[in-house]
Amino acid sequence: MSQVTESAVRSALSRVEDPEIGKPITELGMVKSVAIDGSDVQVEVYLTIAACPMKTTIVSNTEAAVKDIEGVGTVQVTTDVMSDEQRRELRVSLRGNTADPVIPFAQPGSTTRVYAVASGKGGVGKSSMTVNLATALAAKGLSVGILDADIYGHSVPGMLGSDARPHQVDDMIMPPQAHGVKMISIAHFVEGNAPVVWRGPMLHRAIQQFLSDVFWGDLDILLLDLPPGTGDIAITIAQLLPNAELLIVTTPQAAAADVAERAGSISLQTNQKVAGVIENMSAMVMPDGSTMEVFGSGGGEKIAQRLSMLTGEDVPVLGSVPLDPSLRVGGDVGNPIAISEPYSPTTAAINAIADALAKRKVSIVGKTLGLGVK
Numbered sequence: 546m547s548q549v550t551e552s553a554v555r556s557a558l559s560r561v562e563d564p565e566i567g568k569p570i571t572e573l574g575m576v577k578s579v580a581i582d583g584s585d586v587q588v589e590v591y592l593t594i595a596a597c598p599m600k601t602t603i604v605s606n607t608e609a610a611v612k613d614i615e616g617v618g619t620v621q622v623t624t625d626v627m628s629d630e631q632r633r634e635l636r637v638s639l640r641g642n643t644a645d646p647v648i649p650f651a652q653p654g655s656t657t658r659v660y661a662v663a664s665g666k667g668g669v670g671k672s673s674m675t676v677n678l679a680t681a682l683a684a685k686g687l688s689v690g691i692l693d694a695d696i697y698g699h700s701v702p703g704m705l706g707s708d709a710r711p712h713q714v715d716d717m718i719m720p721p722q723a724h725g726v727k728m729i730s731i732a733h734f735v736e737g738n739a740p741v742v743w744r745g746p747m748l749h750r751a752i753q754q755f756l757s758d759v760f761w762g763d764l765d766i767l768l769l770d771l772p773p774g775t776g777d778i779a780i781t782i783a784q785l786l787p788n789a790e791l792l793i794v795t796t797p798q799a800a801a802a803d804v805a806e807r808a809g810s811i812s813l814q815t816n817q818k819v820a821g822v823i824e825n826m827s828a829m830v831m832p833d834g835s836t837m838e839v840f841g842s843g844g845g846e847k848i849a850q851r852l853s854m855l856t857g858e859d860v861p862v863l864g865s866v867p868l869d870p871s872l873r874v875g876g877d878v879g880n881p882i883a884i885s886e887p888y889s890p891t892t893a894a895i896n897a898i899a900d901a902l903a904k905r906k907v908s909i910v911g912k913t914l915g916l917g918v919k
């Protein structure tokens with residue numbers, strides 16, 4: 546019987562990642578001990594907290610990695626829980642030893658593309674677009690997060706079908722994940738369907754905490770689902786994330802496009818870029834293959850032209866997403882159509898927009914804050 550070496554076990558463990566942090570457990574101080582008896586291996590792993598929602602995944606991934614070693618016999622994986630001191634060390638190793646929380650996405654050199662999904666009117670499909678684009682991007686292998694910035698009208702966790710709560714490691718908030726997307730929402734911090742009744746400064750503080758205290762890891766893309774209109778939250782986002790680009794959602798209706806223009810033109814005051822326009826609820830495909838323009842047509846093009854004129858930059862229509870009952874059902878049951886119906890024309894439209902977003906490159910170097918912080 547062959548002898549398994551400790552270095553072989555450690556090297557196997559270096560391929561096991563903490564699913565929330567996205568780094569190998571060997572780098573996170575999570576391997577408590579390795580014991581080898583001939584070909585039998587025992588590994589003890591530290592969990593960040595006792596109620597770690599990822600416990601089963603971590604244990605089974607660790608077991609699988611060790612079992613992969615040639616000549617290994619039985620493998621036993623047990624767990625222990627980090628002390629407060631270990632959690633503090635972990636936090637320092639992940640975020641540095643700063644007392645003041647920083648917003649990683651606003652730092653020079655951040656490579657995360659940040660898109661704020663906005664509209665003038667309510668109910669045009671901002672949250673639906675956010676959730677479907679996020680899951681489509683995650684399915685392409687990108688690391689994606691959603692910040693539900695609609696404090697009063699939060700809907701992201703429901704649309705992603707998640708009732709998981711975040712947990713805390715030292716002073717970091719670990720965001721729940723669903724369909725490969727990390728998320729944070731005020732829904733995670735209120736009981737049931739309780740309403741949030743806050744004034745502007747509280748809203749600002751909540752968004753700030755979501756950006757700085759949540760451990761997002763290395764995101765390729767962060768999507769912010771904004772409430773409708775040009776209120777406090779839009780200004781907060783512009784102040785905290787001057788590099789965030791706006792994605793304007795409108796229906797094809799002329800009146801909706803007029804209102805959407807106001808949401809887009811806020812970018813002139815905040816010095817933010819408008820990445821493009823998404824026309825949602827465009828012509829519905831009927832069972833006989835004909836189409837029906839329930840909300841008219843041309844709204845997306847109209848607002849893209851107007852915003853191009855206003856901003857002096859090319860604001861494209863990134864895509865038109867049809868009115869589709871399956872998309873509505875996907876949101877209601879928490880299974881986004883971008884995942885559940887990969888071959889539908891609606892998903893194709895969403896994927897095309899996701900491709901456009903994934904390709905764009907932004908540099909925040911030299912961007913200045915266009916708003917005075919009051």
Ligand SMILES: Nc1ncnc2c1ncn2[C@@H]1O[C@H](COP(=O)(O)OP(=O)(O)OP(=O)(O)O)[C@@H](O)[C@H]1O
Nearest residue numbers: 667668669670671672673773826867868869873876
């Ligand atoms: N393309 C579509 N086809 C069918 N239904 C849709 C489509 N887009 C959105 N909906 C439905 O329209 C309703 C409003 O969508 P959603 O909540 O995404 O809009 P919103 O702009 O985020 O609203 P709010 O302004 O209230 O935050 C939801 O019931 C959603 O399922």
Ligand SMILES: [Mg+2]
Nearest residue numbers: 671672695700
């Ligand atoms: Mg919404």
